[in-house]
Amino acid sequence: MTDMMNNKHVRVVVRTRPTTRFASQAIEIIPDKNIVNIHVPKPEDAGFINNQQSDWSFKFDKLLHNVSQDAVYEECGTPIVRSLLDGYNGTLLAYGQTGAGKTFTMTGATENYRHRGMIPRAISQVFKEIQARPQYAYTIRISYLEIYNENMIDLLAPVGQSADMAVVEDKNGCYVKGLSQVIATNEEETLNLLFEGETARSVGDHALNRSSSRSHTVFTIHLESKSRVDSSDDVIFSKLNLVDLAGSERLAKTASSGKTLKEAMFINKSLTFLEQVIIALADKKRDHVPYRQSRLTNVLRDSLGGNCNTLMIANIWGEADHLEETISTLRFATRMSCVTNEPVVNVQYDPMTLVKKQEREIKELRQELAMYDTLIGRSHVQYEPFTDGQKAELAKRVRAWFDGTDDEIEIVTLRQVKEIMNVFKGMYLQWAQGGDRCELPKAGGATGPATAGGMERDISAALEEEDGVGETEGMGFSIGVAPVSGPNGRRKVINKKAPPAAKKEPFVPNAASRQSSTSFVYGSSPAPTTGTTGSGGDDAGHSPGGSPEVQGASRFGDQGAMGPVGIPALQPLPPIPARAKPDRNEEFETFKRGPGKDLAQALIENKRILRDKKRALVDLTARVTTLKASITDLKTAVARDRDQALQADTEHDPALYSAPIPADVQAKLDSLATLKADAKRHLEAVAQTKSELEYAARVVDTCRERLVREFDAWYLQVYCDAPAPAGVGEARPTSVAERRTAAAAAAAAVAGMTTDASVADPLDLAEQFDLMLNDKLMEDPASYSYYAALKRRQRRGAKPQARTLM
Numbered sequence: 001m002t003d004m005m006n007n008k009h010v011r012v013v014v015r016t017r018p019t020t021r022f023a024s025q026a027i028e029i030i031p032d033k034n035i036v037n038i039h040v041p042k043p044e045d046a047g048f049i050n051n052q053q054s055d056w057s058f059k060f061d062k063l064l065h066n067v068s069q070d071a072v073y074e075e076c077g078t079p080i081v082r083s084l085l086d087g088y089n090g091t092l093l094a095y096g097q098t099g100a101g102k103t104f105t106m107t108g109a110t111e112n113y114r115h116r117g118m119i120p121r122a123i124s125q126v127f128k129e130i131q132a133r134p135q136y137a138y139t140i141r142i143s144y145l146e147i148y149n150e151n152m153i154d155l156l157a158p159v160g161q162s163a164d165m166a167v168v169e170d171k172n173g174c175y176v177k178g179l180s181q182v183i184a185t186n187e188e189e190t191l192n193l194l195f196e197g198e199t200a201r202s203v204g205d206h207a208l209n210r211s212s213s214r215s216h217t218v219f220t221i222h223l224e225s226k227s228r229v230d231s232s233d234d235v236i237f238s239k240l241n242l243v244d245l246a247g248s249e250r251l252a253k254t255a256s257s258g259k260t261l262k263e264a265m266f267i268n269k270s271l272t273f274l275e276q277v278i279i280a281l282a283d284k285k286r287d288h289v290p291y292r293q294s295r296l297t298n299v300l301r302d303s304l305g306g307n308c309n310t311l312m313i314a315n316i317w318g319e320a321d322h323l324e325e326t327i328s329t330l331r332f333a334t335r336m337s338c339v340t341n342e343p344v345v346n347v348q349y350d351p352m353t354l355v356k357k358q359e360r361e362i363k364e365l366r367q368e369l370a371m372y373d374t375l376i377g378r379s380h381v382q383y384e385p386f387t388d389g390q391k392a393e394l395a396k397r398v399r400a401w402f403d404g405t406d407d408e409i410e411i412v413t414l415r416q417v418k419e420i421m422n423v424f425k426g427m428y429l430q431w432a433q434g435g436d437r438c439e440l441p442k443a444g445g446a447t448g449p450a451t452a453g454g455m456e457r458d459i460s461a462a463l464e465e466e467d468g469v470g471e472t473e474g475m476g477f478s479i480g481v482a483p484v485s486g487p488n489g490r491r492k493v494i495n496k497k498a499p500p501a502a503k504k505e506p507f508v509p510n511a512a513s514r515q516s517s518t519s520f521v522y523g524s525s526p527a528p529t530t531g532t533t534g535s536g537g538d539d540a541g542h543s544p545g546g547s548p549e550v551q552g553a554s555r556f557g558d559q560g561a562m563g564p565v566g567i568p569a570l571q572p573l574p575p576i577p578a579r580a581k582p583d584r585n586e587e588f589e590t591f592k593r594g595p596g597k598d599l600a601q602a603l604i605e606n607k608r609i610l611r612d613k614k615r616a617l618v619d620l621t622a623r624v625t626t627l628k629a630s631i632t633d634l635k636t637a638v639a640r641d642r643d644q645a646l647q648a649d650t651e652h653d654p655a656l657y658s659a660p661i662p663a664d665v666q667a668k669l670d671s672l673a674t675l676k677a678d679a680k681r682h683l684e685a686v687a688q689t690k691s692e693l694e695y696a697a698r699v700v701d702t703c704r705e706r707l708v709r710e711f712d713a714w715y716l717q718v719y720c721d722a723p724a725p726a727g728v729g730e731a732r733p734t735s736v737a738e739r740r741t742a743a744a745a746a747a748a749a750v751a752g753m754t755t756d757a758s759v760a761d762p763l764d765l766a767e768q769f770d771l772m773l774n775d776k777l778m779e780d781p782a783s784y785s786y787y788a789a790l791k792r793r794q795r796r797g798a799k800p801q802a803r804t805l806m
């Protein structure tokens with residue numbers, strides 16, 4: 001018996017189907033030497049000069065002529081199953097013409113136990129071997145796949161529950177995703193699965209063999225083994241594929257038509273592809289193996305020429321009528337024997353064992369930490385997750401700290417810090433959502449929870465006292481708007497111990513601030529004021545220019561990270577007196593043409609670049625779509641040519657596959673290659689442009705944020721007498737009066753200018769949509785038409801009157 005592990009090439013065993021009409025004049029079997037000689041007399045009517053081959057000699061690893069199932073299994077099954085138990089993958093496949101005995105070899109005849117085939121015998125041996133190896137724990141899973149007309153069918157899936165399947169390859173090999181793997185604990189259960197699958201198998205009738213299987217099947221025994229003796233966490237995975245291929249046949253001979261003809265064509269095609277894979281594998285110079293051409297080769301990709309023991313049983317039917325098929329089978333078997341394999345044991349680390357090991361380690365480390373804490377006198381240190389009760393207790397202490405009744409919270413562990421942060425977060429969220437009763441404590445040590453409004457009142461009252469003006473800003477101005485909860489650290493810390501709010505009259509917020517749970521500290525423009533003209537107003541919703549981006553830029557600008565800790569202690573900047581309040585939108589225009597001119601121009605220029613990039617991207621993507629469509633058309637044309645050639649090949653002529661490719665097909669293949677290269681180039685350009693576009697978008701955002709920030713600083717400095725932040729604005733007028741005069745002058749200058757739309761209008765909705773469209777196109781260029789239509793619809797939706805007026 002050959003040692004499978006030392007076997008570097010695919011083993012090929014030829015089995016003959018017993019027959020009383022054996023063509024002994026044409027076929028010579030020499031079992032001792034494993035040789036088959038074939039002599040086909042040349043037809044007399046073929047003419048004087050006849051180069052047709054008439055003699056063949058084939059040598060294989062083993063020749064099994066008229067032997068029993070026992071003998072076949074002993075030769076082919078036993079070693080491969082033993083290797084399976086040792087951790088090597090194995091594949092046993094039966095190939096041959098229809099009726100040559102493939103199914104008889106693999107599954108056998110069910111009515112007689114002695115006639116059972118390789119699969120039931122392999123199952124039986126697997127469980128016997130397992131019993132003989134008590135030092136290992138085994139898990140066995142069974143899958144049974146059928147490939148019928150290029151469709152994959154899960155023969156073990158519960159009726160009506162078959163999932164979508166796909167062949168997937170990862171570092172551990174290749175498998176069919178979605179295919180059921182049923183755990184089997186004993187021989188009987190496994191045989192049940194085999195028969196269950198058998199009944200589900202597609203069986204068709206035709207002239208040669210009334211119970212011929214018209215599909216390929218792959219019965220797989222997946223084995224997982226782990227040593228019970230050594231402490232290693234290694235798990236060995238191995239699998240045995242038992243493959244029953246559909247019969248190779250000549251369409252004319254089987255008198256197939258209609259559905260059966262279609263089946264035969266699929267079978268011939270997949271076997272041709274199998275042959276091509278075998279030819280490629282046998283050719284050491286070929287670096288590409290066309291596995292993906294058919295489901296069969298794709299499923300078997302790690303079983304043919306991979307890291308497994310592969311054995312093929314070539315079934316032949318030695319009657320004169322089937323001489324051609326016999327030669328064809330033996331030629332294929334010869335090619336198969338040239339394929340080399342490198343069997344290796346598939347060892348993997350068990351993820352569950354790893355988890356258990358880490359859990360053990362964590363437990364030990366905790367114990368060690370507890371010992372350490374005891375030694376240094378730190379008791380009651382909490383390392384476990386906090387319980388609800390403990391969380392509530394901690395929240396109480398945090399509140400006490402806010403109230404000032406508790407001066408400090410001792411920090412003992414990182415987990416405790418995290419929990420405290422969680423308490424802050426919860427309080428902040430509750431407050432930001434404007435719940436009626438917020439858990440935030442009232443400043444000044446008042447006991448019990450305070451309302452958000454209450455705190456705001458305290459803050460505003462404090463401001464009133466400080467500035468002598470008591471107006472609160474409504475919401476509505478879009479540029480530089482910052483909510484109380486925002487990150488801009490332009491607020492003062494309320495002294496917990498002596499809150500001015502406690503002494504003041506309660507503040508009654510205006511309508512706008514009542515409507516919103518979020519009130520704005522500065523930059524809000526509640527009134528339809530007209531800049532320096534100073535006409536007051538109270539319309540909170542007046543603001544133009546409410547671009548969400550601009551709001552976002554200001555809310556989450558870079559002036560400090562948003563942190564819930566500082567929130568209760570924040571205080572707004574002094575509000576602008578109503579009579580002096582200019583319209584911020586107008587002031588923004590003034591700013592863009594004055595101190596912020598360079599920045600505004602940079603923004604315009606960067607937006608232009610962004611638009612150019614978007615346009616380029618749309619063009620490139622459209623080109624890729626066109627190229628892809630052309631590639632698909634050409635591929636279809638080539639496939640049609642191939643199908644026609646296959647249909648014409650009713651004699652299944654092996655010479656056809658070595659014949660040169662016709663010129664017109666070659667021309668199509670050349671164009672296909674050119675198109676693919678072109679598409680690849682364009683896809684690279686798309687990727688490049690996409691990254692340039694993203695960069696340009698970032699630059700635009702940064703520019704816009706900076707412009708808004710600078711404007712805020714400028715505005716505050718001019719109208720609120722706030723100190724200029726470092727690096728923002730230079731050579732400014734010194735006094736408030738001077739600044740206001742300068743601003744008025746700038747506004748007057750601007751009044752005479754034409755408005756530059758691109759300055760006033762950052763990325764509009766259409767531009768945002770373009771950006772989104774480009775992102776979608778990147779995900780799937782074929783979606784171009786869909787999204788383009790969507791865009792059209794959106795445009796139409798925006799201007800419905802345009803249609804009705806026509």
Ligand SMILES: Nc1ncnc2c1ncn2[C@@H]1O[C@H](COP(=O)(O)OP(=O)(O)OP(=O)(O)O)[C@@H](O)[C@H]1O
Nearest residue numbers: 017018098099100101102103104209212213246247
């Ligand atoms: N070695 C054998 N001993 C006895 N009977 C055999 C043997 N080989 C084949 N047969 C019989 O020949 C018939 C056809 O065999 P089988 O169905 O296995 O062919 P096949 O190659 O699987 O055909 P198909 O490709 O159509 O599935 C069956 O009735 C089977 O019992």
